[in-house]
Amino acid sequence: MNKATIITDAIAYIEDLKKCVEDLSDQLLQMDQETCVKGENMKHGETSNTEREMKNWGITQPEVEVIHVDGGRLWIKMIFEKKKRGGLTKVIEAMAMLGFDLIDTSITTSKGAVLVTTFLEVIHGGTFPNAAQIKQFLFKVVRNV
Amino acid sequence: MYDQESACFDDFQASLQERLVQEQDDFSQAQIPNCDNNHNFSMEEQIQIHPDQNNQLISTQAEAAAVMEMEIRKQLDLEFQGTNNDNSNTTASHLIQEMVHNSNWHEMCSFNGDLNQYQYHPNITDIQNTIPDTPYPTTPDLLNMFPLPICSPSFLLNNPDSSAHKSSSFLASLGFLGELNPAVDVSFMASSSVVYDPLLPFNHPPQPPLLRELFHSLPHQGGGYALGIKNGSLFGGTVDEREHVNGVLYQDDNGGRHFENGVFEFSAGEIDCIMKISGKETKHFTNTEKHRRVLFSDKYQSLRKLIPNPTKNDRASIVGDAIDYINELKRTVNELKVLTEKKRCSKERLKRPKTEEKGRISMEGNESNSLGEMEQPYNNSSLRSSWLHRKSKNTEVDVRIVDDEVTVKLVQQKRINCLLYVSKVLDDLQLDLHHVAGGLIGDCYSFLFNSKICEGSIVYASAIANKLIEVVDKQYAAVPQTNSY
Numbered sequence: 077m078n079k080a081t082i083i084t085d086a087i088a089y090i091e092d093l094k095k096c097v098e099d100l101s102d103q104l105l106q107m108d109q110e111t112c113v114k115g116e117n118m119k120h121g122e123t124s125n126t127e128r129e130m131k132n133w134g135i136t137q138p139e140v141e142v143i144h145v146d147g148g149r150l151w152i153k154m155i156f157e158k159k160k161r162g163g164l165t166k167v168i169e170a171m172a173m174l175g176f177d178l179i180d181t182s183i184t185t186s187k188g189a190v191l192v193t194t195f196l197e198v199i200h201g202g203t204f205p206n207a208a209q210i211k212q213f214l215f216k217v218v219r220n221v
Numbered sequence: 222m223y224d225q226e227s228a229c230f231d232d233f234q235a236s237l238q239e240r241l242v243q244e245q246d247d248f249s250q251a252q253i254p255n256c257d258n259n260h261n262f263s264m265e266e267q268i269q270i271h272p273d274q275n276n277q278l279i280s281t282q283a284e285a286a287a288v289m290e291m292e293i294r295k296q297l298d299l300e301f302q303g304t305n306n307d308n309s310n311t312t313a314s315h316l317i318q319e320m321v322h323n324s325n326w327h328e329m330c331s332f333n334g335d336l337n338q339y340q341y342h343p344n345i346t347d348i349q350n351t352i353p354d355t356p357y358p359t360t361p362d363l364l365n366m367f368p369l370p371i372c373s374p375s376f377l378l379n380n381p382d383s384s385a386h387k388s389s390s391f392l393a394s395l396g397f398l399g400e401l402n403p404a405v406d407v408s409f410m411a412s413s414s415v416v417y418d419p420l421l422p423f424n425h426p427p428q429p430p431l432l433r434e435l436f437h438s439l440p441h442q443g444g445g446y447a448l449g450i451k452n453g454s455l456f457g458g459t460v461d462e463r464e465h466v467n468g469v470l471y472q473d474d475n476g477g478r479h480f481e482n483g484v485f486e487f488s489a490g491e492i493d494c495i496m497k498i499s500g501k502e503t504k505h506f507t508n509t510e511k512h513r514r515v516l517f518s519d520k521y522q523s524l525r526k527l528i529p530n531p532t533k534n535d536r537a538s539i540v541g542d543a544i545d546y547i548n549e550l551k552r553t554v555n556e557l558k559v560l561t562e563k564k565r566c567s568k569e570r571l572k573r574p575k576t577e578e579k580g581r582i583s584m585e586g587n588e589s590n591s592l593g594e595m596e597q598p599y600n601n602s603s604l605r606s607s608w609l610h611r612k613s614k615n616t617e618v619d620v621r622i623v624d625d626e627v628t629v630k631l632v633q634q635k636r637i638n639c640l641l642y643v644s645k646v647l648d649d650l651q652l653d654l655h656h657v658a659g660g661l662i663g664d665c666y667s668f669l670f671n672s673k674i675c676e677g678s679i680v681y682a683s684a685i686a687n688k689l690i691e692v693v694d695k696q697y698a699a700v701p702q703t704n705s706y
Contacts, residue, residue, distance in 0.1 A: 079517070080516075080517060080520065083517075083520045083521060083524055084520060086524060086540075086543050086547070087520070087523060087524050087527060089547060090524075090527045090528075090543065090546065090547060090550065091527065093547065093550035093551065093554060094527075094550065096550075096554045097550060097553050097554055097557060097683070100554065100557035100558060100560075100561060101557060101681065101684070103561055104557060104560055104561050104564060104681075107561065107564045107565070107568065108564065110568070161648070161653055161675070162648045164644065164654040164655075164657070165641075165644040165645055165647075165648045165654065168640055168641050168644045168657075169641055169644075169645075172640070172641045177661075178640060178660060178661065178666075179660050179661050180659065180660020180661060181640065181657060181658070181659065181660055182657070182658045183654070183656060183657040183658070184655075184656055184658075185654075185655040185656060195660070
């Protein structure tokens with residue numbers, strides 16, 4: 077095995093592996109298409125369980141807190157129950173719609189309950205946020221999640 | 222050794238004389254293609270060498286024999302050249318002139334009135350080798366003068382097994398004059414039996430195939446190359462021929478480039494020590510070396526193209542990236558195999574009675590209940606795991622999959638808030654977001670996403686990574702760079 081053959085073999089092997097990956101993924105895709113219908117049964121089971129859990133913890137209804145920190149910064153905390161699959165994304169979307177710059181965020185899920193802690197900053201030159209309005213807005217969002 | 226040679230040379234001379242006697246008329250037309258176009262080569266003028274006629278067949282044994290004689294002379298001269306860079310043809314001419322002058326060549330020439338053309342110039346000027354200007358009484362003395370293990374073809378015929386060490390290489394080259402015995406020893410260091418067929422046209426149309434045959438029959442391409450080089454010098458008559466031979470060599474050397482460097486260098490060394498005929502041959506050698514290097518670097522470049530995230534352009538990092546990529550591909554293949562296996566099992570599972578199915582689904586549905594998942598039959602067989610790391614210009618994505626949990630680390634270097642888009646992408650891929658953490662660190666956005674693969678989803682690591690990079694880069698391209706702060 078000299079250098080030239082090593083390189084040549086490497087090229088051939090990489091191409092071979094790539095072909096394998098493609099074949100397998102096509103195969104998988106085909107199999108998935110055949111069974112996609114059956115996957116929808118699952119969601120119904122999820123909701124009943126999470127409600128039970130929430131009750132266990134004392135989380136009755138979603139909680140939203142919006143607090144101003146000095147300057148143009150907001151601190152948002154939300155606790156709610158995650159029901160649907162795309163729920164978190166909706167929350168994130170809502171936060172993005174506020175028009176603030178995200179400084180950092182932490183979203184944690186445990187047994188169906190979601191804790192969202194976000195630190196937002198006002199975009200330079202933007203309007204000074206009204207905490208109460210934001211709170212209400214988020215409350216609505218969270219309820220629908 | 223030399224005694225044997227001289228004895229054979231005697232035989233050769235005798236046979237040569239016979240041939241000369243037989244064919245006197247055509248002797249003047251003898252093809253001596255190995256005479257080069259050196260203008261100093263007065264013999265050429267005398268012999269009226271016609272380069273254009275080189276492609277004509279030699280119809281007579283006499284002609285071939287004479288040519289053989291010339292070849293031998295040439296070989297002798299070439300041996301003498303050593304590392305001499307001077308135009309060997311000059312020396313060859315002088316040497317041959319000397320030899321002819323000192324030998325009883327005239328005796329042979331006298332057989333044919335036309336052979337007077339072969340009375341060479343006595344103008345032996347600077348012979349760079351120390352050939353004593355003694356009359357050539359007998360063949361043995363002449364040969365003894367030159368410390369060369371040259372063998373004549375008849376020697377080959379008579380003593381195929383006793384060829385000298387170095388002469389074996391010459392033998393093979395001499396053999397190109399005629400039909401090459403396929404039993405030519407490939408090592409060139411052992412004796413070889415070359416059959417000399419004087420009737421065969423020794424001109425170059427048949428030679429390239431012979432060359433190629435020889436190359437293909439050789440395990441040491443370098444040796445073949447050496448052979449070719451020698452042959453080039455041997456038949457370095459006209460410039461065209463030489464180029465032709467060199468062209469053949471070049472073509473054949475294409476096949477040789479894969480051979481060990483050691484072999485190549487061995488042959489190169491051998492070539493160098495035996496002959497540096499002219500600048501042409503050495504230039505050809507460096508051309509193939511350069512060609513080899515170019516091919517080598519082309520291979521590295523083509524390897525680099527296959528890699529998705531090439532970093533630096535130097536060979537070491539190309540190889541390192543290739544290693545990483547191969548490992549990643551192997552992991553992906555394994556992951557996909559596990560997935561297909563799972564999928565197949567789940568398909569079979571879904572065909573079972575529905576009541577049982579519902580019970581399972583509810584257990585699966587409880588995200589926190591990992592025990593329920595453990596009871597799935599297919600989970601016990603293999604734990605799916607994969608990891609991959611992808612980089613693009615502004616984004617780094619690290620995707621790890623263990624069983625049904627996907628962890629995505631994303632680093633976005635351009636202050637573009639991609640949290641929303643990434644979340645959307647993950648949703649599209651049927652990944653249930655559970656944890657998100659991250660934020661702005663300096664100028665970079667860094668996020669960590671923890672998600673669960675939904676049951677039945679066939680997403681796999683490289684798909685996730687690719688999609689993420691695609692989306693983020695799109696965002697980067699879409700958002701103008703006016704995040705002025």
